[in-house]
Amino acid sequence: MIGISVRLKTAxxxxxxxxxxxxxxxxxLTFWAPSETVxxxxxxDTKAAPLTVIDSKLRxxxxxxxxxxxxxxxxxxxxxxxxxxxxxxxxxTARNKVTGVSDxxxxxxxxxxxxxxxxxxxxxxxxxxxxxxxxxxxxxxWNPPAGGEWSLLLASxxxxxxxxxxxxxxxxxxxxxxxxxxxxxGILIIVAGAALPFVGRLLSRRGSGGDGPGDAGGSPVPDxxxxxxxxxxxxxxxxxxxDATRGPGKSLRVSAVAAALAAVLVGGTAVGAQASKTPxxxxxxxxxxxxxxxxxxxxxxxxxxxILEQVASAVAAGDAAKDAAKLQxxxxxxxxxxxxxNYKIRSQVGxxxxxxPVRASKLLTKVVxxxxxxxxxxxxxxxxxxxxxxxxxxxxxxGPRENYKLWNxxxxxxxxxxxxxxxxxxxxxxxxxxGDLQFSGKDALTGLADRLNNPNSAFKDKxxxxxxxxxxxxxxxYQADTVKNGANGTFxxxxxxxxxxxxxxRTADGGALVIGRLEFAFDxxxxxxxxxxxLNEDSAVFxxxxxxxxxMVLNFAESVAVYVPPAGSKDPMxxxxxxxxxxxxxxx
Numbered sequence: 001m002i003g004i005s006v007r008l009k010t011a012x013x014x015x016x017x018x019x020x021x022x023x024x025x026x027x028x029l030t031f032w033a034p035s036e037t038v039x040x041x042x043x044x045d046t047k048a049a050p051l052t053v054i055d056s057k058l059r060x061x062x063x064x065x066x067x068x069x070x071x072x073x074x075x076x077x078x079x080x081x082x083x084x085x086x087x088x089x090x091x092x093t094a095r096n097k098v099t100g101v102s103d104x105x106x107x108x109x110x111x112x113x114x115x116x117x118x119x120x121x122x123x124x125x126x127x128x129x130x131x132x133x134x135x136x137x138x139x140x141x142w143n144p145p146a147g148g149e150w151s152l153l154l155a156s157x158x159x160x161x162x163x164x165x166x167x168x169x170x171x172x173x174x175x176x177x178x179x180x181x182x183x184x185x186g187i188l189i190i191v192a193g194a195a196l197p198f199v200g201r202l203l204s205r206r207g208s209g210g211d212g213p214g215d216a217g218g219s220p221v222p223d224x225x226x227x228x229x230x231x232x233x234x235x236x237x238x239x240x241x242x243d244a245t246r247g248p249g250k251s252l253r254v255s256a257v258a259a260a261l262a263a264v265l266v267g268g269t270a271v272g273a274q275a276s277k278t279p280x281x282x283x284x285x286x287x288x289x290x291x292x293x294x295x296x297x298x299x300x301x302x303x304x305x306x307i308l309e310q311v312a313s314a315v316a317a318g319d320a321a322k323d324a325a326k327l328q329x330x331x332x333x334x335x336x337x338x339x340x341x342n343y344k345i346r347s348q349v350g351x352x353x354x355x356x357p358v359r360a361s362k363l364l365t366k367v368v369x370x371x372x373x374x375x376x377x378x379x380x381x382x383x384x385x386x387x388x389x390x391x392x393x394x395x396x397x398x399g400p401r402e403n404y405k406l407w408n409x410x411x412x413x414x415x416x417x418x419x420x421x422x423x424x425x426x427x428x429x430x431x432x433x434x435g436d437l438q439f440s441g442k443d444a445l446t447g448l449a450d451r452l453n454n455p456n457s458a459f460k461d462k463x464x465x466x467x468x469x470x471x472x473x474x475x476x477x478y479q480a481d482t483v484k485n486g487a488n489g490t491f492x493x494x495x496x497x498x499x500x501x502x503x504x505x506r507t508a509d510g511g512a513l514v515i516g517r518l519e520f521a522f523d524x525x526x527x528x529x530x531x532x533x534x535l536n537e538d539s540a541v542f543x544x545x546x547x548x549x550x551x552m553v554l555n556f557a558e559s560v561a562v563y564v565p566p567a568g569s570k571d572p573m574x575x576x577x578x579x580x581x582x583x584x585x586x587x588x
Contacts, residue, residue, distance in 0.1 A: 015190050036171065040168050042108045049094045051119060052162040053096070054151060056150055062173040065170075068140045070140065072136070077155055078134070078152055079132075080150050081151060085400065089153065091400070121157045129146070307378075311393075314329055316357065319354060327340070332405040334557045334559060335559075345582070356391060362383055364381045366379065366381070367513065390418070408515075409579075410559040410560065414468045419563045430504070431514075438462075446497055448495075449496055488526060490526075498519055513576070514563075518558040521554070532549050551587065554582065556580045558578065560575070562574070
């Protein structure tokens with residue numbers, strides 16, 4: 001048996017080794033633990049460029065969030081947008097792209113691409129869901145504004161080099177995988193060391209209780225007789241002392257092995273604490289633009305709110321000053337034409353009614369497409385001060401560097417409900433695509449034009465309107481009364497869809513909302529020589545006079561919206577919104 005003193009020395013050694021191992025494990029979680037964050041900096045020799053793109057994958061590096069510190073001369077802007085929007089806006093402009101970090105997490109990986117030396121300032125673009133304007137220095141924590149992927153665009157004014165002093169602080173993914181095992185092993189070694197003296201004594205007592213000279217017939221030896229055994233059996237004691245002589249060697253070897261194991265474990269944790277995760281390579285621009293319908297809406301709520309406010313502000317400024325130049329940054333196509341002509345008429349005819357105001361709020365509903373290619377269209381239904389009924393506003397973005405502009409507005413027909421649109425975003429259809437609809441968008445507008453041209457139209461029962469919103473019936477009645485009461489003239493009316501202005505969006509029930517424009521021409525010719533036709537004051541502004549003996553043509557622009565049910569439905573198409581505005585008049 002191992003001697004008491006040797007057992008005690010071994011136990012103490014094990015306890016000390018266990019304490020060291022336990023301390024090493026605790027140290028991995030406390031004073032030896034790696035820093036929670038690391039900071040990588042852009043190389044100082046990065047080639048200058050007017051734009052810098054920060055890859056979307058960096059936002060979630062090591063689980064995110066990441067924080068940027070950017071320093072530059074003068075003013076600069078940091079914009080957040082969808083990766084494909086950022087790439088589309090950058091276009092062919094020279095740029096730097098931050099794509100990842102180095103293996104040691106100390107340097108940002110920056111790729112340079114040559115291109116055009118300048119670009120417009122990105123600060124006021126509608127593509128960005130948010131922008132941060134700074135002068136000199138900016139600290140920015142990158143939090144996603146909505147679901148999906150996001151990239152960052154950094155620029156000065158598009159003509160100067162973008163700030164090149166960029167550092168990114170992100171979570172440190174260095175781990176301490178040996179911390180828990182070391183703590184457990186240390187506890188076990190301590191327990192083993194503490195128990196060793198008692199285990200050794202128990203084994204010694206069991207070894208002394210076997211068959212011996214004092215054992216008669218195998219009967220148990222009384223306690224008082226057992227106590228006398230060491231003095232009566234000296235050889236046995238001498239034999240045990242011989243074992244004890246070999247015991248310390250075993251104890252030393254055990255201690256050495258345990259110490260070596262602890263050293264290896266501690267060394268292993270140091271290596272583990274220095275390990276770092278190499279950032280995944282970022283997707284290429286072609287990957288980001290692999291599809292034209294990613295499922296992401298082309299604008300989020302914050303963008304739409306900002307766009308509507310700017311459009312409404314521009315229209316209000318133009319209406320107040322009767323100045324079409326104030327409209328141009330945010331109004332185009334039919335809406336620009338109608339309001340421009342309205343201003344012209346009102347400058348000469350004081351009683352002429354102004355167009356319905358455009359309001360950004362209250363936003364009642366919206367139609368946002370997930371079609372990522374341009375042109376992009378968004379529809380908003382709003383009602384505010386001066387809007388007797390809700391207004392259907394159609395906003396179009398022609399290209400990535402263009403802002404959304406109001407193409408047309410039309411009042412929702414009284415008694416008519418706006419079709420339900422899928423939450424989030426919906427898909428857009430080509431005007432000629434019938435698919436699983438009763439009619440394509442193009443055919444729906446052709447049918448509406450026919451209804452307005454002909455009281456007995458073949459679409460009479462296929463396209464209806466609410467009884468409280470008689471736009472179709474009112475137009476037909478106006479045309480019939482003009483013909484009936486025009487004793488001195490022959491009149492003809494024509495409504496035709498305008499190609500290129502038709503937008504089609506899916507509705508929640510599988511149908512579609514079709515928004516477009518019609519041209520309405522009112523042609524009049526005197527019946528006989530000497531007969532004259534008299535124009536109203538508003539038409540006379542464009543024609544240059546109020547009477548004609550040769551004939552006249554009045555031109556109107558009509559903004560309309562039609563609901564088309566899905567194929568198989570027994571419901572007819574329905575007029576949702578409509579209005580018209582005088583845009584011209586001339587004598588023949």
